[in-house]
Amino acid sequence: MPAAIPTATTEQVTSTSLRAKLLNIFALPDEVFDEVGAAPARTANWLVPTVIASSAGMMLSHAATRNGETSSAIGQLLTVGLAAFAGTFWSAFVLWFIGRVFLKTCFPFVKAVEVVGLTGMIVALGTVVTWMLMTISGDVAARPAGSLFLGKAGAGNRLRAVLDVLNFFHLWTTTVLAIGLSRLSRISFKESAFWVFGYWVLARIALILLA
């Protein structure tokens, strides 16, 4: 039987406000996830940061449209807006699935949603940084990633796509997801990082190269 997540009866987990959680996720994700794991499920924990990430994405998309490099209809904005929500639930499912099938642990799906939702704050920050890069460089394709070194050359090619995966904020969110999974599953960070990076980074690069 998969091991159920033990309740934090012996650990003293302090309860913090939502605002504190949204800020602490950048520096102290392990404490935030400990609290999330111990406390009852709260919709605000995932809804608010997802809305923030979604809004940031829509603003960036609108800004890219204004630069005239890409056409951006209302439909595109809505797609971007909904993508954050769809992505949150999908990624939560992947985390839950990894925990259930590969790590043989059992934690509620809603906890995974909270973990993924909270990382949306890093997505939002990444979006802001990306917007700044785009504005400074004048290149719509500018990203805080390895592809920055390619410049405008190589646009659309596979190498650029792979280097885009190695985006600083993508790696940051993946690391935080690994921390979240390790906290929810009560396993070592090394174990959870293996699976999380395996899916979010390695599998993605493999699919890009083989597509």
Place this chain on the structure above:
Amino acid sequence: MPHPQPRVIEVEHFGKNYGHFAAVHDLSFAVQPGEIVGLVGANGAGKTTTLRAITGILRPTAGSIRVSGHDIEKDPVAGKRQFAYIPDTVHPYDLLTVTEHLHFIALAYRVENAERQYTALLEELELSDKKDEIASSLSRGMLQKLSLACAFLRAPRVVILDEPLTGLDPRGIRNIKQSIRRRATAGTAFLLSSHLLLLVEALCDRVLILQRGRKIAFGSLEEIRQLAPLHTDASLEDVFFAVTEKTADPVEPSNRS
């Protein structure tokens, strides 16, 4: 002053863990040449684990095991030449005949003039008329005898038996007991594990009692009786239940080991 006889089995601080579960913990005992030692304990006491470790199938987590002076972990081949192991459930090669099993043992152990010993051995174990039968056609008792024949053929220094009389008829049991006694007198040591306390009492010189992987008694029946407040004629069965139901720490009844 007579020289102390070299021990055929020396188990020192043997321990075996399966993950976090300690199947056997800090077990020490020794078997002298010509001695018959009985190994008793409840299910899960660690008897089979101990026997498998002595025979080199399992690797000890702690401690050392020597068979006729050879460390079974460091020098397994030399150590394995010294003993014969008969498990509780015999698994022969189904398509080999009785004689071919003996051939194989003779080759493996480099037994000289092996074929000359076949006749006497098979007669002793009442297998003469089965010598050309393949093992799959033999009954359980016959298989047990085949295993004993393979063991005795190579004249080991110690024979390790796990539930040796399972499936034998009364005549077979008597014959085996006589064989064991005769060979023990000739210098072969026996370490036998059994739930049949009457057999152990009748046959064994000393008894090792295990409980939950620990030794709680080791010595002759008289010595073990002293551990429990029972009358002097108490049977091994009475002593066994008295000792295993006590919560006292394990005590070595004598300095002999």
Place this chain on the structure above:
Amino acid sequence: MNRALLYLWFVLLKRRGLHGIRGLRRPTSLIGFAAWVFFLCVLFHYRDEAVFAQLVRRESLIGGAMIMLGGSLFMGFLQRGLVFEPPDVEFLFTSPFTQRQIVVYRLLPNYLYALVQGLVFLALFASHLKHPLLTAVCMMLFQVACFHLATGAAIFGGTISEQAHVRVRWMMLGVYFVMAALYLRVAWDLKVVPSFMSSPLTQLFFYPAATLSDIGTEPVLREWMLRRTNTGAFPARALWESASYLGVFAGSAVASFWLLLKLRANIFETSLATTTRKAERRVRLQQGRSLAVANESRFRSARLPKGSLFHGVGAIVWKHLIVASRSKRELVLAGAFTLIYTGFLAALRGLLHHLMSAGGELPAPQVADFDRGLLAMLCFLAFFMQRTFPFDFRRDGHHLVGFRTLPISPFALALAEITVPTAFCLAFQAFGVLALMIFGGFDGRVLLYLLFGFPAVALALNGVWNLHYLLAATKRAGGKPGSASPVEVLMVAVLSFLIFYPAGWVGLQIGRYTFGSYSEPLAFGGWLLIQYSVDFLLVLMLAKLVQRFEVSRDSQ
């Protein structure tokens, strides 16, 4: 190599050969052997055909080698220890043989297999190869190296922790997927991964490691320039090239053997666990019990059902439902298979829908016939499904003697035993019907055919196969070995098609001799009546068998 081990191996080989030959006296074994010989003769007769040449093209050989290598490593690693026979544990592990000697003894049958395979390869493909003998020898040596690797992987897999084993397993699968995709791309220009996987839209699947604004944009793809390998037969080689090929393969066989013998792991403990596991599986197979052992030992007990539905013989149905709820593996497998099977059918229908909406024209009756064809294929799903749901006489085979003491009629018992797997077949087929209805249209009449026809088919298939399971179980109860030979299974498979012949024939005859709009319903009605009658007879046969089998004195 130890003389005693060589003696043992030769004697066992000889005995097994003679035992196999004597076993040909059984009709089913003889049929199976004859089928194999016939198959090999056919292959040998047509060995000069072009298809055989395709099998030994460079790309095919490379692909085959990759499969052999990857498969050997993975299967060996999965084994987690070498598998020995129980007598080997008793005689070899405790005898004065070194681990290396035992490992080499274990490899001897593999060497023999490689030799035989090489000879068969030479016989079949010699005419298509430039250097047939060299190629066959190299293939043999490669096979030997693969066996060494499999053995080494098994030994290594047994020494690492369960956690590390799971990780390495998935890493290996990932690497194999990548290598397979690369090979297909480079050698055969087949893209396994659809091109949209490199588009920004797929970032959605990797949120939050995604740039949200990209998800709304159009994907820009550029194709890689694929380099193709030269196709065709092996080019001419000078003698020294042949020698160097031979040297490389021989060297790899020797090097892999040396590496294998260098492994310091203790094989006894891990092999004991693996051997015990396999022996238990074999015993379970012989006893006709399920091979899948439940991983969990504690479950929350189901409550006593209140309704009268599960009273009497319904208790057997209830029992099977409980077992089914705890058989996640079977249900997941069935679900995955249904998904693949119906996905394929749904994709066909979707393709037709797409072509028609793109301007293709097809008369409505032909579209209706196409849909019915798909439904017929969906009906065939039950043939596979019933093998996946062992909630029938497969599980209850060794409880037959106890069932005889129950106060229920044999007919009711037989019907109850096949109820649950039939119901599951229908449930999964219903999913398939829903999937087809996305693009396909079925009128009321067709839906009625489905409603009555599918149960008849599912009942028939479950009835035939349970007859086979029950026969095996009654043989075991009678003290005889109960495991079925492959030929017996094949015969049951053939019977599971023939069981529909009477009803099919009747339906066809009715259809032939009736006209107008009532022809089809009448034919279907006739088919249905006969099929349900056949199903009734099957259940009756099951009941008779339950009632009449002989119990051996030694059975439990």
